[in-house]
Amino acid sequence: MIELIQIPWSPYCIVQGRILEYGGISFKTVDIPNHDRSLVWQLTRHRYYGVPIIRDGRTVVFETDDNSQVIAKYLDSRFKLNLFPKIWAGIDTLLWRYMENEVEGVGFRLNDIYWQEFVPEADQVGFVRHKERKFGRGCLGQWRTQQEQLLADLTRMLVPFELMLQNRPFLLDQEPHFVDFDLYGMLGNFLYTGHYRLPAVHTHLSEWHQRMSILKSPLAPCEKLHT
Numbered sequence: 001m002i003e004l005i006q007i008p009w010s011p012y013c014i015v016q017g018r019i020l021e022y023g024g025i026s027f028k029t030v031d032i033p034n035h036d037r038s039l040v041w042q043l044t045r046h047r048y049y050g051v052p053i054i055r056d057g058r059t060v061v062f063e064t065d066d067n068s069q070v071i072a073k074y075l076d077s078r079f080k081l082n083l084f085p086k087i088w089a090g091i092d093t094l095l096w097r098y099m100e101n102e103v104e105g106v107g108f109r110l111n112d113i114y115w116q117e118f119v120p121e122a123d124q125v126g127f128v129r130h131k132e133r134k135f136g137r138g139c140l141g142q143w144r145t146q147q148e149q150l151l152a153d154l155t156r157m158l159v160p161f162e163l164m165l166q167n168r169p170f171l172l173d174q175e176p177h178f179v180d181f182d183l184y185g186m187l188g189n190f191l192y193t194g195h196y197r198l199p200a201v202h203t204h205l206s207e208w209h210q211r212m213s214i215l216k217s218p219l220a221p222c223e224k225l226h227t
């Protein structure tokens with residue numbers, strides 16, 4: 001059985017979890033604390049400490065740079081999910097860079113405002129230290145004061161996707177591809193605490209999001225496979 005080693009609120013982990021569910025692939029999640037990457041470090045033989053990674057029998061799969069999408073490409077080729085069709089090659093790369101930088105950058109700040117609700121107590125000091133070392137002292141409090149502006153920024157950043165979805169059920173096509181799952185993951189992080197809804201003005205995006213939450217590949221088996 002495939003193992004998804006993850007931090008449950010991580011946008012990139014939500015992407016892979018939804019791909020696995022979509023494909024009807026038997027998998028289990030292994031949650032690790034944000035401050036303790038020793039399992040990842042050990043499984044990748046001291047080559048990676050980020051999440052997600054996946055273990056598939058003796059194979060351990062992890063990213064090689066910020067835009068590599070090694071895990072999704074591995075699942076795509078192993079389970080024939082058609083996530084990276086050639087016709088969209090290049091265009092999809094531009095889209096996922098925008099999603100994973102611009103959209104993610106605002107989405108995680110909005111989610112992190114509520115960090116005390118979802119970071120386990122034992123992990124909290126490590127979480128705050130990690131954030132402050134990267135974004136400066138008091139960053140979590142600053143994001144709270146900027147919440148309204150961040151929500152407005154996110155609404156504006158989602159406009160291109162709303163426009164794309166006016167004419168088709170998925171971002172590029174009649175069926176979902178990696179970029180649909182990628183945006184789903186970035187938004188999954190934003191929505192993680194239940195404090196937010198998708199911007200009401202983006203009606204097509206909200207419908208797409210509902211579709212994406214339950215979608216199964218036509219080739220997926222029917223039974224529940226996630227433990």
Ligand SMILES: N[C@@H](CCC(=O)N[C@@H](CS)C(=O)NCC(=O)O)C(=O)O
Pocket residue numbers: 010011012049050051052063065066067068069
């Ligand atoms: N492009 C990578 C990004 C992964 C990533 O940035 N993961 C974060 C967690 S959301 C992480 O583990 N960063 C390293 C760290 O926190 O030290 C992917 O798609 O997996």
